[in-house]
Amino acid sequence: MEVTELTIARHCVRQEGEAGLSPLQRSLLESEKKIRIAEAPTGAGKSYAFQQAVARNERVLFIVPTRRLAQNLLAGLSESLVRDNNWNKEAVSRKLVLWNSDETKRLAEAGEVNITARRIREISDLDPTREGGEMVIAVPEVVSYLLLRYKPEKGQSDAGVFDMLNTFEHIVFDEFHTISPRGFGLAGLFAKLATELSYRAKVSFLSATPLDIAPVLRRLDVPETEIAELHEELTDKGRAVHGDVRLSLCGCESLPELIRQHMDAVAQEIAKGRQVVIIYNKLADLQLHLTELEQIFRGAGIHPGRVLLVNSIDDSRVNRCGKGFFAAGRHEDPEAFDVLVATASVEMGVTFRANLLFMEPGFEAMNFLQRYGRAARGAHDGQVFVRFDDKMLNKSPWFRQLKRWAEKHNDDTVAIHDLTNVLSQASQKRFKDCPEEGRKHFGKLPNRAAYSSGLYWNVLMGHFSNIKYRWDHLKTHQPKPAKQIYWLLKTVREMASDREFGESAKDWCDRFENEARTLRDIGKGIRILEDDGRGDAFHAQEIWVRRNTDILDRFPLLMADDGLEEIRIPGKLGDFLLEKGNFVKATRNARFPHTPYTAILRDDAFIVEEWAREFQKGAGADPLAWELYPEAMKAAEKLVRLTGLIVSDDEDVDAGSGVL
Incomplete structure (x- = not known):
């Protein structure tokens, strides 16, 4: 196994006053x-x-x-x-x-x-x-x-x-x-x-x-x-943020393989009353490895019910009967378990009592740093093992840069800001106008965020809670992107009175404004019931199910009494996971402002360009609309290009549900 190791030195923050604030x-x-x-x-x-x-x-x-x-x-x-x-x-x-x-x-x-x-x-x-x-x-x-x-x-x-x-x-x-x-x-x-x-x-x-x-x-x-x-300025003395952390980059085939090689360390941590945390890149890999992980944990003397699964599928599980080796569900307190087996969902601020962490590097530099930071909080020393393989190296320039830096400092002790610098520099190469020296950014929010904000502002102005002086105040302080979105939408709505195009134009504009209510494009979900409905029930994104299982090809998709689509499987989800995932592209059934016809577009980074091509020259294009309403048509295209929002016929996520 190829291994590169270095130590990230203990670091602290100053404390001032009675409250000990930094x-x-x-x-x-x-x-x-x-x-x-x-x-x-x-x-x-x-x-x-x-x-x-x-x-x-x-x-x-x-x-x-x-x-x-x-x-x-x-x-x-x-x-x-x-x-x-x-x-x-x-x-x-x-x-x-x-x-x-x-x-x-x-x-x-x-x-x-x-x-x-x-x-x-x-x-x-x-x-x-x-x-x-x-x-x-x-x-x-x-x-x-x-x-x-x-x-x-x-x-x-x-x-x-x-x-x-x-x-x-x-x-x-x-x-x-x-x-x-x-x-x-x-x-x-x-x-x-x-x-x-x-x-x-x-x-x-x-x-x-x-x-x-x-x-x-x-x-x-x-x-x-x-x-x-x-x-926050870090110091050598004060309140400890992290102790000394040994960081090991390990080339191997799987996380179970890596964990097996360090079972003594796992057993020692659990004997001390500490946690062990395992973080996967892919949910499908985690699900595929559950049987193997159970064998490993049982061999280490870990009892059933002492390992918690933390990911989008297992967090949604209900009707747990207390059976099986693993625990799951959002109602469970992560601090109450010996081992956590998770995906990226634990990156966002969740704290653990863990000094030993096994992880895959994540898909971006910020994922790596967030995951690394889960271990050895406070004055504790820790160990972080990072699994990688050739495929990860080939796909991630930032990780190749990190690996070269780690090899240069093999067996050295370095400061946390050295690690942060190399990761942020790798991210900065992906966007223009890098911040000035000393600022550590991991990306740049694109300009379309300002125009999406402008759309949100306009929708809020039309809300019943903002009448009279409140509406006047919003109008007075309306930012430039909001003004531009307002005039573009008004221009598109000029088609609304047309006998041929009016219904499509009004519908498209109303749907476009409604896009402001969806803060995150989560995707359509399916409820899956294990053991023909007698076991656990959980939710999974449809695109994930299609890519990683053959469930939808083998069992009927039903409409439940509460209006959600569900599918019943004879057994557990793991019984239907594919060793090699299906190549299924995400799509969106896009709408246009001048026609009731829709188009199936690939839902990827190029969807705006594909929408514009279909709008101008595709099957739903109408030369008469461009001839009669050129400014309205141009305004619609500009709205999509500025915001990146695509109106579609696909089922929307309930914006008020708190889906995460």
Whole structure:
């Protein structure tokens, strides 16, 4: 086995004052700038700063990318407020809430009749009978749903974005590198409005692997004087972020093979009451290896039920009967298990008590750094084994660069910023206008994010919560991309009165505006029921099922009573996984503004160009539309090119469901 090893040295952050805040944490709480973009290593305590804001009687809206991270953050924050700030458990339960689909389900099962109305009330106050700070931990889809909800709630008809800006001291976007260009509208809205007049809220963006978002904010007319780009300075003394971590790059065929070679280390960690974490690149590989992993863990003396699977499929599992070796489900607390077997879903802020980590490198440099940072938190030393093969090297220039750097420093001890520098430099080569020296970015948010934000702004202006002076305020401070999107849509709608093209034009424009409600293009899901419906039920993306199983070729796809498509299989998912996946391309059934005909397009990085070609010369093209309405047709094409959004007939993900 080819192995390259080096040590990433222990590093700390300075602590100041009674609360022991670092300079970055203090800046997040006290900076006068309205917009803060903060970069700090994993484990540096970015979210801890806002725990202290709550302890100081401030209100925080903390927006995170996944349901599991929301639950993890709530559990950790609750424990810390009781332990460190002497809150009692009742106060904690009343002053911290979750806004996600799991909490929606829990409230509904508890008899809550109108959960949307409850959350509208919670914008202003969680518990008005008690003093103290408060935090709402939310996934972005729920926040967006409240802003763009379809109907007024009794007694709360006009509560919306201005209420959020005036009732929270802090609006935080955690792990902001995960925000897609189409989903930046929510963040862009808060950032732009927070810099206008004297709103209470300040907006913070947190990440260990930040994207360069400042150019998009400037394009949205956010004043540069209101943007603070913050960086945590690491020191040799202070609060330890990570101990010494031995990093080993290992060339081998599979993670089970790598784990077998280090079973003594696995057994030692579990004997000490520590966790072992395993992170895969591909969900299909994880599922294929479960039988082999079970044999390995049983051989190490690990008991059934002590290994948790953490990934999109197993997180969605319900009806667990307590049988089988592995545990699964979002309701499970990751800290309660000896071993975690996961995919990229654990990269986003979830903390473990693990000093031993086996991982594949991820598909991007930021994946690598986020995964590496899961191990050896605090003053603990650790070991990270990274599996790679020739295929990974051939596909990932950034990993080849990392490997060359590691070989140059074989058996050396290096600083964490050396590792961060080599990874960020590899990422920077992929986008133009690299940031100035010393700034560590892992990508650049494209300009289409500004225009997607402009679309979001216009849709919000038409919402019932923004009438009279609120509409006037949004109109007055409308950023340039929003103005451009407005005029382009207005131009396309000039076709709406035409006898031949009007219905298609109106439908296309309405659907295009509705795209603002979908922050993340998750894709269509299928419910799969194991053991002919008697076993576990879980959700999987249809494209994943088609690529990695033959289920859809062998069993009928049914419509369940709740309107979801489902399929019943005789056995377990693993029984139907393919050793070699099917070559199935993702597609989208695209619509056009001048015809009811649709076109099946490949849903990849070139879909906008393919849509434009089909629009101009494809089967659905109509020369008469171009002749009669040239400006409207050009405007439609420009809307698609500026935003990257494709109107389709495909089933939409419910924007308010908190799907992650």
